[in-house]
Amino acid sequence: MLRPEDLIHSINKKCKNLFYNKFYLIPSTGHYNISVYRIQGTANALNRFEIPFEPVKVLNWFDNFWVFLEVKFIYQELIVERKKVKQIHIYISLSIFEGEETDDIKNQLFRAEWDDYQNPNEKHSQPHWHITSHQALEKTFTEYSNSFDNGDFLALLEEEKEKLFDVKNIHFAMNGNWQNDESHIHKLDDIDKITKWLQGVLKHIRVELEQ
Structure with a gap:
């Protein structure tokens, strides 16, 4: 079984060079059966993962781009054949x-996620992307409306938003291996594989952001 402390150690060791050695995951508030590790950030942001939005600390990467990383472990005991x-x-x-x-x-521009529910019938691709960049435009319109104390404009904005299809809840496949007749689900069962995936995603994102 994969040991959480070994995975965190591997991520910290192999990803720090991508952040000039400033990258480090530290324990965060968890629960009796949940362990949470988060990046040691230096600035404030709102994580729009679920409502209410959660204040988090983010780490500067380059220019005006910031990173938030969370790794969560949930421990569960099952009874299988009386064991x-x-x-x-x-x-x-x-x-x-x-x-x-x-x-x-x-x-918050986008999220890359990889969840392991250990469910062979999982419908969402693992790993996957969530796109949230449209929220920046919403923020701009809201601030514009408030600056002119124009409640009618804000109400109109909310009305138009209701007409749009919100993509933030879609799990856009990142590594669906359909061309080889394989599943869209990849298990989180190998430390080296997980760490290399995270390194690769970070390198790929930076190339795209620097264009």
């Missing part, structure tokens, strides 16, 4: 933000 079987469910969430250091509400 206790331990399981560890792993959830990885990597978010990219854009904004000035002094901006408390930085724009």
